[in-house]
Amino acid sequence: METLEPLLAEHPFVRGMSPSQIETVAGCASNVRFQTGQYLFKDGEEANQFYIIRKGRIAIEAASPTHDPILIHTYGDGEILGWSWLVPPYRWRFSGKALELTRVLMIDGKCLRGKCEKDHDLGYELLKRFADILAGRLDSARLQLIDMYASASKGRRR
Amino acid sequence: MTLAVAEAPAAAGRTGPPSDPMLPRPWRVCRSVRETDDTFTLELIPEPGQPVQPFAAGQFNMLYLPGIGEVPISISGDPTYPHTLVHTTRAVGAVTKKMAAIRRGDAIGVRGPFGTAWPVEDSEGNDVVFVAGGIGLAPLRPALIQVLSRRERYGRVVLLYGARTPDDILFRKQLREWRADFDLEIQVTVDRATHDWRGNVGVVTALISRVPFEPGHTVAMICGPEVMIRYTVMELERRGVTPDRAYVSLERNMKCAVGFCGHCQLGPLFICKDGPIFPYEKVAVLLSQREV
Ligand SMILES: Cc1cc2nc3c(=O)[nH]c(=O)nc-3n(C[C@H](O)[C@H](O)[C@H](O)COP(=O)(O)OP(=O)(O)OC[C@H]3O[C@@H](n4cnc5c(N)ncnc54)[C@H](O)[C@@H]3O)c2cc1C
Numbered sequence: 001m002e003t004l005e006p007l008l009a010e011h012p013f014v015r016g017m018s019p020s021q022i023e024t025v026a027g028c029a030s031n032v033r034f035q036t037g038q039y040l041f042k043d044g045e046e047a048n049q050f051y052i053i054r055k056g057r058i059a060i061e062a063a064s065p066t067h068d069p070i071l072i073h074t075y076g077d078g079e080i081l082g083w084s085w086l087v088p089p090y091r092w093r094f095s096g097k098a099l100e101l102t103r104v105l106m107i108d109g110k111c112l113r114g115k116c117e118k119d120h121d122l123g124y125e126l127l128k129r130f131a132d133i134l135a136g137r138l139d140s141a142r143l144q145l146i147d148m149y150a151s152a153s154k155g156r157r158r
Numbered sequence: 159m160t161l162a163v164a165e166a167p168a169a170a171g172r173t174g175p176p177s178d179p180m181l182p183r184p185w186r187v188c189r190s191v192r193e194t195d196d197t198f199t200l201e202l203i204p205e206p207g208q209p210v211q212p213f214a215a216g217q218f219n220m221l222y223l224p225g226i227g228e229v230p231i232s233i234s235g236d237p238t239y240p241h242t243l244v245h246t247t248r249a250v251g252a253v254t255k256k257m258a259a260i261r262r263g264d265a266i267g268v269r270g271p272f273g274t275a276w277p278v279e280d281s282e283g284n285d286v287v288f289v290a291g292g293i294g295l296a297p298l299r300p301a302l303i304q305v306l307s308r309r310e311r312y313g314r315v316v317l318l319y320g321a322r323t324p325d326d327i328l329f330r331k332q333l334r335e336w337r338a339d340f341d342l343e344i345q346v347t348v349d350r351a352t353h354d355w356r357g358n359v360g361v362v363t364a365l366i367s368r369v370p371f372e373p374g375h376t377v378a379m380i381c382g383p384e385v386m387i388r389y390t391v392m393e394l395e396r397r398g399v400t401p402d403r404a405y406v407s408l409e410r411n412m413k414c415a416v417g418f419c420g421h422c423q424l425g426p427l428f429i430c431k432d433g434p435i436f437p438y439e440k441v442a443v444l445l446s447q448r449e450v
Contacts, residue, residue: 057358059359068353071351071355071359072359072360073359073360073364074347074357074358074359074360076358076368077368078367078368079367079368099356132396136364136367136393136396139363139389139392139393140360140361140363140364143349143361143363143385143386143389144349144350144360144361146385147322147349148291148292148349148382148383148385148386149291149292149293149320149321149322149326149349149382149383150322
């Protein structure tokens with residue numbers, strides 16, 4: 001069977017991991033394609049994966065009972081999507097939909113969680129990387145909240 | 159009639175204003191373009207006999223409406239055509255709202271150009287990452303025009319641009335043309351999407367991880383709200399671009415524009431004469447301070 005290790009090894013996410021750690025992560029990876037409009041995951045579903053976007057674009061949507069889903073963020077080439085697999089209760093907080101034909105490496109988080117419990121060095125390496133991703137997401141969300149381009153004169157700042 | 163093209167000044171240097179820097183000179187609006195709901199571009203030509211000053215990308219003029227007031231506005235046009243001054247302005251208050259209503263043929267006073275420039279020539283040989291937020295694309299536009307006119311002298315050139323909503327995106331047509339005509343990677347994002355928007359959603363800083371550039375050989379030029387500038391520099395640092403490679407454009411309320419009055423003072427610096435373009439390191443600690 002074709003291994004995804006070479007593909008994964010090129011990604012900055014695994015930079016600094018040992019070859020055996022990369023091999024372990026690659027062992028939980030599969031190559032997946034999503035068509036335009038197809039959902040990768042839906043709000044509330046069990047979160048057992050994360051994704052490395054190879055090419056394409058994914059929208060994160062929040063469901064609304066009265067409106068169309070609200071588009072919160074889009075992710076593109078090279079970005080990592082999904083951290084809910086790492087934090088109990090392991091459920092997606094939002095939905096993820098492909099905005100165009102999108103190729104991803106899908107990593108089985110459930111499989112990886114098990115491996116991290118047995119190998120804390122691997123767990124620490126992964127946690128460091130996801131802490132960095134989460135910090136970036138928090139910064140982005142806070143900046144979006146500030147509404148920084150609104151002007152002071154009509155409740156909108158420059 | 160073809161006007162003689164004045165030579166563009168050295169990019170990193172400062173271009174002196176005409177002999178009396180406090181005296182507005184008469185120019186006339188030859189074109190007025192509504193860019194968005196609250197932002198407009200004025201193209202100005204000098205009244206006959208008025209001198210044309212060369213300007214550098216990043217410099218600004220004081221625009222004067224008699225009886226109303228005077229405001230600093232960056233030049234958003236091509237530095238190789240200083241005989242037409244282009245200014246893109248967001249109507250936010252007393253003067254800029256009145257300015258939004260002026261039309262072709264109307265008179266306007268101009269003092270300038272003032273201030274420091276983007277390091278366009280000093281960046282040759284490097285990758286260049288432009289990061290613009292909101293109206294911040296306007297002061298960066300002359301630098302982009304200059305870099306694209308000598309495209310072969312630079313490595314990768316990237317423009318990351320964030321707007322509040324799709325309706326707030328400036329220079330749409332030019333962005334499309336640049337994308338088609340130049341080796342320029344452009345990524346546009348909005349903080350808030352509308353239902354018909356098919357592009358990126360999220361703050362402009364989130365785009366930094368998506369584009370290719372060589373961190374050790376990159377110069378970043380950043381213009382937008384100060385909070386965006388700070389987060390952009392941090393995000394660039396995460397990608398390996400050290401803050402000494404970042405240049406930013408700052409704004410403070412301004413009156414004289416020549417360093418007399420102290421209105422635009424930021425710590426030991428005067429935005430009007432030491433800026434508005436600064437190496438980030440020079441202003442980093444001052445950025446979170448409120449205006450004096
Ligand atoms: C060097 C420099 C270059 C500039 N370049 C441009 C440009 O290219 N295009 C452009 O649209 N603007 C630019 N500005 C900002 C512009 O000068 C101000 O928006 C303008 O002076 C506001 O004047 P006003 O009389 O219309 O508003 P005011 O009546 O003075 O103010 C109205 C409201 O806007 C707020 N405000 C005023 N100035 C600013 C500001 N600079 N930032 C955020 N909020 C502000 C005030 O707090 C107030 O709430 C620049 C400023 C500087 C210092």
